[in-house]
Amino acid sequence: MKVFMLGWEFPPFISGGLGTACYGLTKAMDQLGIKITFVLPKMVDSRYATHVKLLSPHCLASAASFKTRNLTNVTFRAINSPLQPYSTPEVYQQQIEETLRQKQIQRGKTGLSGQVISGTDYSGNMYTEVHRYAAIATELAADEDFEVVHAHDWMTYPAGIAVAAMSRKPLIVHVHSTEFDRSGEHVNQMIYDIERQGMHAADKIIAVSYLTRNIIISRYGVSGDKVEVVHNGVERNGGGNWPFEQNVIDNDEKIVLFLGRITMQKGPEYFLQAAKKVLEVIDNVKFVMAGSGDMMHRAVEMAAELGIGSKVLFTGFLRGEDVRKIYQMADLFVMPSVSEPFGLVPLEALENDVPVIISKQSGVSEVLSHALKVDFWDVNEIANKVIAVLRYPPLKITLQSHGNFEVRKLRWKDSAEKCARIYDETLVAV
Amino acid sequence: MASVCFYFQVHQPMRLRHYTVFDKNEYYFDDYNNGFICRKVANKCYLPANRLLLNMIRRMDGRFKIAYSITGVLLEQLETYSPEVMSTFDALAQTGCVEFLAETYYHSLSFLYSREEFIEQVNKHTEVIEHYFGQKPRIFRNTELIYNNDLACLIESMDRFDGIISEGADHILGYRSPNFVYHPQGCEKLKLLLKNYSLSDDIAFRFSNRGWSEWPLTAEKFARWINDVNGNGYVVNLFMDYETLGEHQWADTGIFNFMRHLPEEILRHPDNDFKTPSEIVQSYQPVGTVDVPHLTSWADTERDLSAWLGNPMQSNALHEIYRLEKKIKNAGDEQIMADWRRLQTSDHFYYMCTKYFADGDVHKYFNPYGSPYDSYINFMNVLNNLQSRCSEPLPEANIRGISQNKNTADVQTQTAG
Numbered sequence: 001m002k003v004f005m006l007g008w009e010f011p012p013f014i015s016g017g018l019g020t021a022c023y024g025l026t027k028a029m030d031q032l033g034i035k036i037t038f039v040l041p042k043m044v045d046s047r048y049a050t051h052v053k054l055l056s057p058h059c060l061a062s063a064a065s066f067k068t069r070n071l072t073n074v075t076f077r078a079i080n081s082p083l084q085p086y087s088t089p090e091v092y093q094q095q096i097e098e099t100l101r102q103k104q105i106q107r108g109k110t111g112l113s114g115q116v117i118s119g120t121d122y123s124g125n126m127y128t129e130v131h132r133y134a135a136i137a138t139e140l141a142a143d144e145d146f147e148v149v150h151a152h153d154w155m156t157y158p159a160g161i162a163v164a165a166m167s168r169k170p171l172i173v174h175v176h177s178t179e180f181d182r183s184g185e186h187v188n189q190m191i192y193d194i195e196r197q198g199m200h201a202a203d204k205i206i207a208v209s210y211l212t213r214n215i216i217i218s219r220y221g222v223s224g225d226k227v228e229v230v231h232n233g234v235e236r237n238g239g240g241n242w243p244f245e246q247n248v249i250d251n252d253e254k255i256v257l258f259l260g261r262i263t264m265q266k267g268p269e270y271f272l273q274a275a276k277k278v279l280e281v282i283d284n285v286k287f288v289m290a291g292s293g294d295m296m297h298r299a300v301e302m303a304a305e306l307g308i309g310s311k312v313l314f315t316g317f318l319r320g321e322d323v324r325k326i327y328q329m330a331d332l333f334v335m336p337s338v339s340e341p342f343g344l345v346p347l348e349a350l351e352n353d354v355p356v357i358i359s360k361q362s363g364v365s366e367v368l369s370h371a372l373k374v375d376f377w378d379v380n381e382i383a384n385k386v387i388a389v390l391r392y393p394p395l396k397i398t399l400q401s402h403g404n405f406e407v408r409k410l411r412w413k414d415s416a417e418k419c420a421r422i423y424d425e426t427l428v429a430v
Numbered sequence: 431m432a433s434v435c436f437y438f439q440v441h442q443p444m445r446l447r448h449y450t451v452f453d454k455n456e457y458y459f460d461d462y463n464n465g466f467i468c469r470k471v472a473n474k475c476y477l478p479a480n481r482l483l484l485n486m487i488r489r490m491d492g493r494f495k496i497a498y499s500i501t502g503v504l505l506e507q508l509e510t511y512s513p514e515v516m517s518t519f520d521a522l523a524q525t526g527c528v529e530f531l532a533e534t535y536y537h538s539l540s541f542l543y544s545r546e547e548f549i550e551q552v553n554k555h556t557e558v559i560e561h562y563f564g565q566k567p568r569i570f571r572n573t574e575l576i577y578n579n580d581l582a583c584l585i586e587s588m589d590r591f592d593g594i595i596s597e598g599a600d601h602i603l604g605y606r607s608p609n610f611v612y613h614p615q616g617c618e619k620l621k622l623l624l625k626n627y628s629l630s631d632d633i634a635f636r637f638s639n640r641g642w643s644e645w646p647l648t649a650e651k652f653a654r655w656i657n658d659v660n661g662n663g664y665v666v667n668l669f670m671d672y673e674t675l676g677e678h679q680w681a682d683t684g685i686f687n688f689m690r691h692l693p694e695e696i697l698r699h700p701d702n703d704f705k706t707p708s709e710i711v712q713s714y715q716p717v718g719t720v721d722v723p724h725l726t727s728w729a730d731t732e733r734d735l736s737a738w739l740g741n742p743m744q745s746n747a748l749h750e751i752y753r754l755e756k757k758i759k760n761a762g763d764e765q766i767m768a769d770w771r772r773l774q775t776s777d778h779f780y781y782m783c784t785k786y787f788a789d790g791d792v793h794k795y796f797n798p799y800g801s802p803y804d805s806y807i808n809f810m811n812v813l814n815n816l817q818s819r820c821s822e823p824l825p826e827a828n829i830r831g832i833s834q835n836k837n838t839a840d841v842q843t844q845t846a847g
Contacts (some may be wrong), residue, residue: 277452281451281452369801370784370803372801372803372804372807373800373801380450380452381450383450383451383452384450384451384452384807384811385807387451388451388806388807388810388811391810392743392746392806392807392810393742393746394741394742394743394745394746394747394806395743395803395806395807395810397742398741398742398743398784398803398806399803402741402784
């Protein structure tokens with residue numbers, strides 16, 4: 001089976017769950033022996049090193065191909081593009097302007113600030129960029145041999161549609177989130193249109209949860225038999241092997257963790273309001289918000305307004321070892337998401353022996369039973385559960401041990417096998 | 431001779447309402463939900479089953495006999511929510527063919543934690559049975575048939591019981607059959623009746639299971655199995671939850687019809703009859719001793735205590751509630767005592783079980799909680815409040831628990847309020 005996959009940067013060069021999910025799925029598929037041509041956007045002159053090295057950055061498609069050590073069946077091809085997951089048109093605009101400014105500074109130009117866009121590199125606005133990406137992807141695909149096209153999240157849908165049309169192969173669209181999850185009811189019409197177009201053009205749609213599947217069916221006018229659910233899994237990094245002593249902190253202070261993008265979708269305000277209620281009853285607890293996002297400043301202000309500023313810590317975006325460390329320190333993890341298509345972070349937390357409280361409005365609550373579940377708006381109940389976990393060690397111990405055990409059943413291998421089955425079914429139909 | 435002994439367990443707990451750490455009042459129980467469930471079970475099970483059995487007793491002219499063990503917590507609820515059920519039980523008592531057994535009033539696990547409390551609850555229960563039904567129970571069964579040698583000795587020492595009931599589990603019987611009367615190890619006069627779990631569960635669990643090789647179970651077929659015991663035993667102890675009739679096995683499975691025809695079919699064979707537990711104990715001599723050093727029960731496939739003590743939450747909750755015993759009794763307040771005892775009902779801990787969390791149908795029946803963790807959190811919040819009612823000044827200081835560094839301004843407002 002050969003797949004043309006349109007995905008995103010792998011960890012640790014991620015900005016959220018999308019990259020992690022791509023990595024987990026691709027790795028599991030690789031182990032099943034599925035051959036993958038993995039196409040991703042990458043800025044050539046980006047400041048961050050990535051796991052893929054470009055051999056010839058100057059060619060039009062920047063399309064030298066390369067492999068990584070442990071993924072033998074996967075060939076990576078990067079397209080020079082500033083597209084990033086979780087971007088919005090406004091953020092993209094800012095990003096472009098910032099890049100331009102940097103370039104101008106580098107070239108030492110002053111005075112007239114004309115819009116100097118080096119034409120072939122990227123577009124000034126996100127929609128055209130998405131379509132430009134599609135055009136380059138199509139050129140790339142012309143050289144490749146594959147049986148199925150698999151596109152991850154809306155920015156790659158136009159590329160998926162184009163490649164599928166040109167190659168006459170079936171298109172599978174993988175919905176990791178929808179505009180309704182990200183923006184509530186104030187959806188961006190053009191993004192919605194692209195999502196809808198992708199879903200209708202696809203031969204099969206994969207949703208990461210039944211929650212997402214319902215949104216697809218009810219909001220995008222898609223028929224139910226087109227949508228399959230493949231839950232995400234979790235990478236087993238042997239995270240559960242920490243000796244117990246390391247979990248004991250010297251002081252009595254408990255740490256309640258919020259880890260994720262600080263944005264409306266993740267419910268940071270509910271986290272802070274619950275924190276205030278908890279602090280009315282228990283005193284020696286600190287609340288850590290690990291992550292960054294468009295609501296970060298608002299969150300800092302809110303903590304101050306609620307009068308709990310001294311008890312709330314903001315770490316910024318954490319990667320790699322820092323993530324592991326924060327899990328070791330945490331007594332409890334809370335995910336009060338307003339609308340979470342899946343939610344990989346609670347699974348990671350459980351892998352690291354941290355009990356979790358998750359929002360019922362999340363996809364991951366469909367697969368986890370050994371977690372405390374709340375409605376995201378029920379601040380009282382969140383506080384009630386937080387206090388209970390911090391106060392009663394038997395509760396914490398039972399949640400930890402059962403949760404950790406349960407997470408072992410959620411393997412990317414199962415997700416990959418389901419995808420493979422969906423590929424087969426789609427090919428038969430076509 | 432095969433004497434069939436039917437014994438039905440009749441019980442509903444007083445379930446707790448949703449009680450968060452911010453709740454401060456003394457109303458712990460979900461009266462609405464408890465009332466709703468009580469009336470529902472009364473309509474689906476207690477009333478139709480009582481009427482049916484009453485009819486059968488009258489029709490069989492004294493040859494059909496049964497036994498009940500009704501918990502005190504249920505009797506209180508029936509009085510409040512379904513008093514008509516009480517009159518049907520009363521009618522049954524007056525037939526002279528119905529025996530009432532003894533157990534702990536609150537269906538509790540007190541035997542495991544406090545002998546003193548256990549004996550008080552047993553006494554309270556026999557009093558209430560005498561009060562309602564005019565019978566002084568002579569046969570004892572512990573909550574969920576939890577049993578071991580120590581229990582038997584304790585019951586014998588109370589000097590007013592002739593027999594005790596236990597689950598006829600394989601690991602205590604070995605090759606032996608439950609169809610005989612035995613002596614508990616260490617007892618001289620007390621006799622032991624063992625549940626025939628195979629035949630009991632045929633009715634209680636498998637009756638409506640179309641995948642079962644013996645489905646459909648007719649009265650005639652079942653009577654044949656009873657007949658097969660002849661020569662192989664003297665008694666067939668069919669012990670089950672009363673809700674089998676109409677609630678666990680709905681009326682449309684044919685369970686009531688099955689029961690209606692059962693006595694005739696069984697009595698066709700002249701060697702068979704029906705006996706109450708007391709009659710069994712009087713009629714048959716023990717054929718041996720059964721040694722049960724470790725606790726057994728009739729719960730789940732393990733037949734042990736794991737349904738109530740399988741995880742740290744459960745053992746912690748049980749430990750905490752019995753730790754309060756002295757304090758509660760010293761407080762000398764009836765309401766506090768009643769609340770404390772209602773919290774001892776084994777169901778509260780059953781709800782905290784994580785054993786079959788993914789697929790535990792039996793544990794989920796009438797379980798008001800979505801998860802065992804929620805039940806533990808709820809229970810501990812209630813317990814906390816109960817504890818604070820017993821202490822005198824500054825109950826808030828107890829609740830705060832871990833915290834040491836509240837600023838003085840706050841403390842002053844508390845004492846003032």
